[in-house]
Amino acid sequence: MKQSIGIDLGSMGIKAVLFDGSVRDRLMIPTGWNPRETGEQALREIYARNGIDPSDSPPVVLTGYGRNSLGKAGPSVTEITCHAAGSAFLFPGAGTVLDIGGQDSKAISLGREGTVNDFLMNDKCAAGTGRFLQVMAALLDMELDDFSRLPEDVPPQPISSMCTVFAESEVVSLLARGVDKHSLALGLLDSIAGRACAMLQKLGGSGPVAFTGGVSRSRNLVRLLEKRLGRPVVTSSDAPYAGAIGAALIAQKSGKSRS
Amino acid sequence: MADYHKMWEGLGMDLATHDQLCAALPPAFEQVFLTQKDRPQGMDYFNMVIAEVHGLRIQELLEHKARGGKIIGSFCIYVPEEIVLALGGIMVGLCAGSEFWVPAGEQVLPRSLCPLIKAGIGAKVSRTCPYFQSVDLVVGENTCDGKKKAWEVLGDIAPTYVMDLPNTKSSAGFALFRRSMADLVAKLEEVTGNRLTFDGLLSAIETVDRKRAVLQRLYETRKAPKVPISGLDMLLASQVAFYDDADRFVSQATALAEECEERIKTGKAIFPGGTKRLLVTGTPIVVPNWKVHKIIETSGAVVVVEENCTGTRYFESRVDKSGASTVEELVDAISHRYFDRIHCACFTPNEGRADDVVRLASEYGADGVVGLNLSFCTTYQVENEKLRKRLQSEGIPFLALETDYASGDEGQLRTRIEAFVESLGR
Numbered sequence: 118m119k120q121s122i123g124i125d126l127g128s129m130g131i132k133a134v135l136f137d138g139s140v141r142d143r144l145m146i147p148t149g150w151n152p153r154e155t156g157e158q159a160l161r162e163i164y165a166r167n168g169i170d171p172s173d174s175p176p177v178v179l180t181g182y183g184r185n186s187l188g189k190a191g192p193s194v195t196e197i198t199c200h201a202a203g204s205a206f207l208f209p210g211a212g213t214v215l216d217i218g219g220q221d222s223k224a225i226s227l228g229r230e231g232t233v234n235d236f237l238m239n240d241k242c243a244a245g246t247g248r249f250l251q252v253m254a255a256l257l258d259m260e261l262d263d264f265s266r267l268p269e270d271v272p273p274q275p276i277s278s279m280c281t282v283f284a285e286s287e288v289v290s291l292l293a294r295g296v297d298k299h300s301l302a303l304g305l306l307d308s309i310a311g312r313a314c315a316m317l318q319k320l321g322g323s324g325p326v327a328f329t330g331g332v333s334r335s336r337n338l339v340r341l342l343e344k345r346l347g348r349p350v351v352t353s354s355d356a357p358y359a360g361a362i363g364a365a366l367i368a369q370k371s372g373k374s375r376s
Numbered sequence: 377m378a379d380y381h382k383m384w385e386g387l388g389m390d391l392a393t394h395d396q397l398c399a400a401l402p403p404a405f406e407q408v409f410l411t412q413k414d415r416p417q418g419m420d421y422f423n424m425v426i427a428e429v430h431g432l433r434i435q436e437l438l439e440h441k442a443r444g445g446k447i448i449g450s451f452c453i454y455v456p457e458e459i460v461l462a463l464g465g466i467m468v469g470l471c472a473g474s475e476f477w478v479p480a481g482e483q484v485l486p487r488s489l490c491p492l493i494k495a496g497i498g499a500k501v502s503r504t505c506p507y508f509q510s511v512d513l514v515v516g517e518n519t520c521d522g523k524k525k526a527w528e529v530l531g532d533i534a535p536t537y538v539m540d541l542p543n544t545k546s547s548a549g550f551a552l553f554r555r556s557m558a559d560l561v562a563k564l565e566e567v568t569g570n571r572l573t574f575d576g577l578l579s580a581i582e583t584v585d586r587k588r589a590v591l592q593r594l595y596e597t598r599k600a601p602k603v604p605i606s607g608l609d610m611l612l613a614s615q616v617a618f619y620d621d622a623d624r625f626v627s628q629a630t631a632l633a634e635e636c637e638e639r640i641k642t643g644k645a646i647f648p649g650g651t652k653r654l655l656v657t658g659t660p661i662v663v664p665n666w667k668v669h670k671i672i673e674t675s676g677a678v679v680v681v682e683e684n685c686t687g688t689r690y691f692e693s694r695v696d697k698s699g700a701s702t703v704e705e706l707v708d709a710i711s712h713r714y715f716d717r718i719h720c721a722c723f724t725p726n727e728g729r730a731d732d733v734v735r736l737a738s739e740y741g742a743d744g745v746v747g748l749n750l751s752f753c754t755t756y757q758v759e760n761e762k763l764r765k766r767l768q769s770e771g772i773p774f775l776a777l778e779t780d781y782a783s784g785d786e787g788q789l790r791t792r793i794e795a796f797v798e799s800l801g802r
């Protein structure tokens with residue numbers, strides 16, 4: 118298969134992959150305040166690391182909320198379509214995709230060959246997204262990565278507020294009451310799982326759910342999701358790159374040929 | 377545009393705030409409409425009407441009032457225009473489609489109401505709508521909870537009459553509707569000082585039916601594989617129908633329809649091949665709300681039909697006046713046209729609407745359906761889920777959208793719409 122590049126300009130991280138039937142290279146850079154500059158930087162790094170001459174670039178497809186900010190690099194395709202394609206590639210058995218990104222979450226029901234049958238999106242508020250976890254981690258004096266390796270033997274503390282701002286004050290008062298930090302962290306993950314579950318149930322479908330996006334790195338969240346859904350939840354270390362991989366897959370079909 | 381400040385002052389308007397509104401509209405209109413390619417020439421008239429929306433038309437209404445005629449405002453297509461016309465009145469659909477009026481509406485109403493209600497009431501509160509300042513009576517109606525209760529608030533600041541409407545399409549429901557029509561006739565006779573006559577009502581029915589027929593004719597042209605008119609332009613023409621002079625509207629819309637029919641004959645395409653055809657269904661889209669049509673038509677798709685109260689529900693089906701020989705029988709016929717044929721989510725159940733959506737999707741060759749609802753519109757939101765299931769079973773792709781008049785969510789809407797269009801692509 119020829120080479121192609123996919124860039125996912127997300128709200129928190131910019132992901133880029135070099136693809137030729139499998140993922141040859143991948144990188145992630147925090148988006149910062151200028152997605153265009155960071156996107157260009159990601160592309161330059163992919164070129165440099167793989168000895169690609171920018172003037173003879175393999176086809177590039179852009180996706181993510183900043184997909185239109187890198188105009189000249191290549192055509193843009195929405196993150197919905199790209200996540201579907203990327204997830205179907207990464208998780209051949211899955212019929213549904215759950216993506217929890219920095220600022221939004223989405224559920225996609227897959228059609229044949231990684232196409233989109235139907236989708237739901239929550240991007241109205243930060244509750245239940247990576248941004249939500251980031252705020253809460255700071256509050257609990259934890260790192261985001263700590264949310265991936267929480268002890269399983271403490272009960273999740275139920276968090277009733279859906280909104281980030283209210284959840285923040287709820288967590289503060291629970292901490293003041295002496296509630297265990299790990300219990301709180303699990304409770305926050307469980308509230309994310311609850312929201313995601315509601316979205317998946319509305320979408321319908323059965324069988325394994327492919328879980329993508331930055332938040333999918335939390336093994337605790339995967340287990341909480343499985344418990345609520347009663348369906349297997351599959352993920353992988355490539356899962357945060359699903360959008361970029363999908364973009365690269367689409368670039369394969371549309372771009373100029375280059376072997 | 378001539379200087380209308382004296383006229384507006386006479387209407388008791390807040391001139392300074394109104395000037396802000398007047399300054400905001402033309403650039404918005406330009407950006408949405410004049411950036412389109414290959415617009416029909418016939419749209420010039422509708423551009424002019426919008427440019428003069430607070431000018432020339434208001435002047436006409438005031439001249440009508442000076443001759444002793446009355447102006448009746450309405451917020452719902454269940455309020456029968458025929459009766460108003462037959463009594464020498466002019467009906468205007470009060471536009472409530474601008475974010476500009478929402479903050480003023482929120483001064484007197486809770487935030488958790490649909491923007492249409494907040495903007496409608498806000499236009500009156502802020503004294504920046506010359507139509508609202510001109511009306512002799514607003515005919516409200518008991519449909520959704522929000523409007524029902526908003527009339528109580530409006531009643532304190534504007535002459536308001538509330539038409540009672542049933543909740544079900546039953547025979548008891550019709551009896552109530554028919555009674556409400558009789559009450560409305562009595563009220564309007566009192567306000568106008570005129571009495572309904574058979575000939576007057578018959579001619580008013582014919583006038584309104586002509587308006588419906590020309591809208592139908594225009595819509596028909598959108599069934600062509602190469603649509604001759606954008607959804608945006610058609611939306612504008614429909615919106616204008618709500619407050620323009622009926623006869624003039626008919627003649628201008630006829631010219632536009634002829635031009636569109638000519639385009640079909642010559643095979644003129646205004647959208648590139650492969651553009652996806654969408655049916656939009658849901659809550660009303662009133663002036664100057666052009667937000668979602670604009671996003672759709674700059675995302676690789678075209679709106680080919682609107683199943684809503686500013687679309688097909690407004691004009692599909694005429695008054696069946698055959699066999700009517702008295703005023704009462706004509707009012708019966710009018711009542712049936714409204715009650716039987718308008719499928720609004722304020723009724724329960726409301727199966728007719730889903731049937732209409734499915735039928736229209738096939739008639740207009742739609743590739744997908746967009747359920748477009750204003751935020752906080754409970755009735756339509758609940759119905760969206762039923763509609764989703766129904767369309768799923770019919771194999772018609774469906775996208776549900778919820779939005780208000782503010783521009784903050786345009787990026788999010790665009791992502792959903794582009795993704796939906798992409799999903800139709802294969």
Ligand code: SF4
Nearest residue numbers: 451452453519685720
């Ligand atoms: S949606 Fe219902 S309440 Fe609103 S204008 Fe239409 S018929 Fe009237």
Ligand code: SF4
Nearest residue numbers: 490492520522659753
């Ligand atoms: S859009 Fe819905 S909530 Fe708003 S006025 Fe119409 S029926 Fe009522």
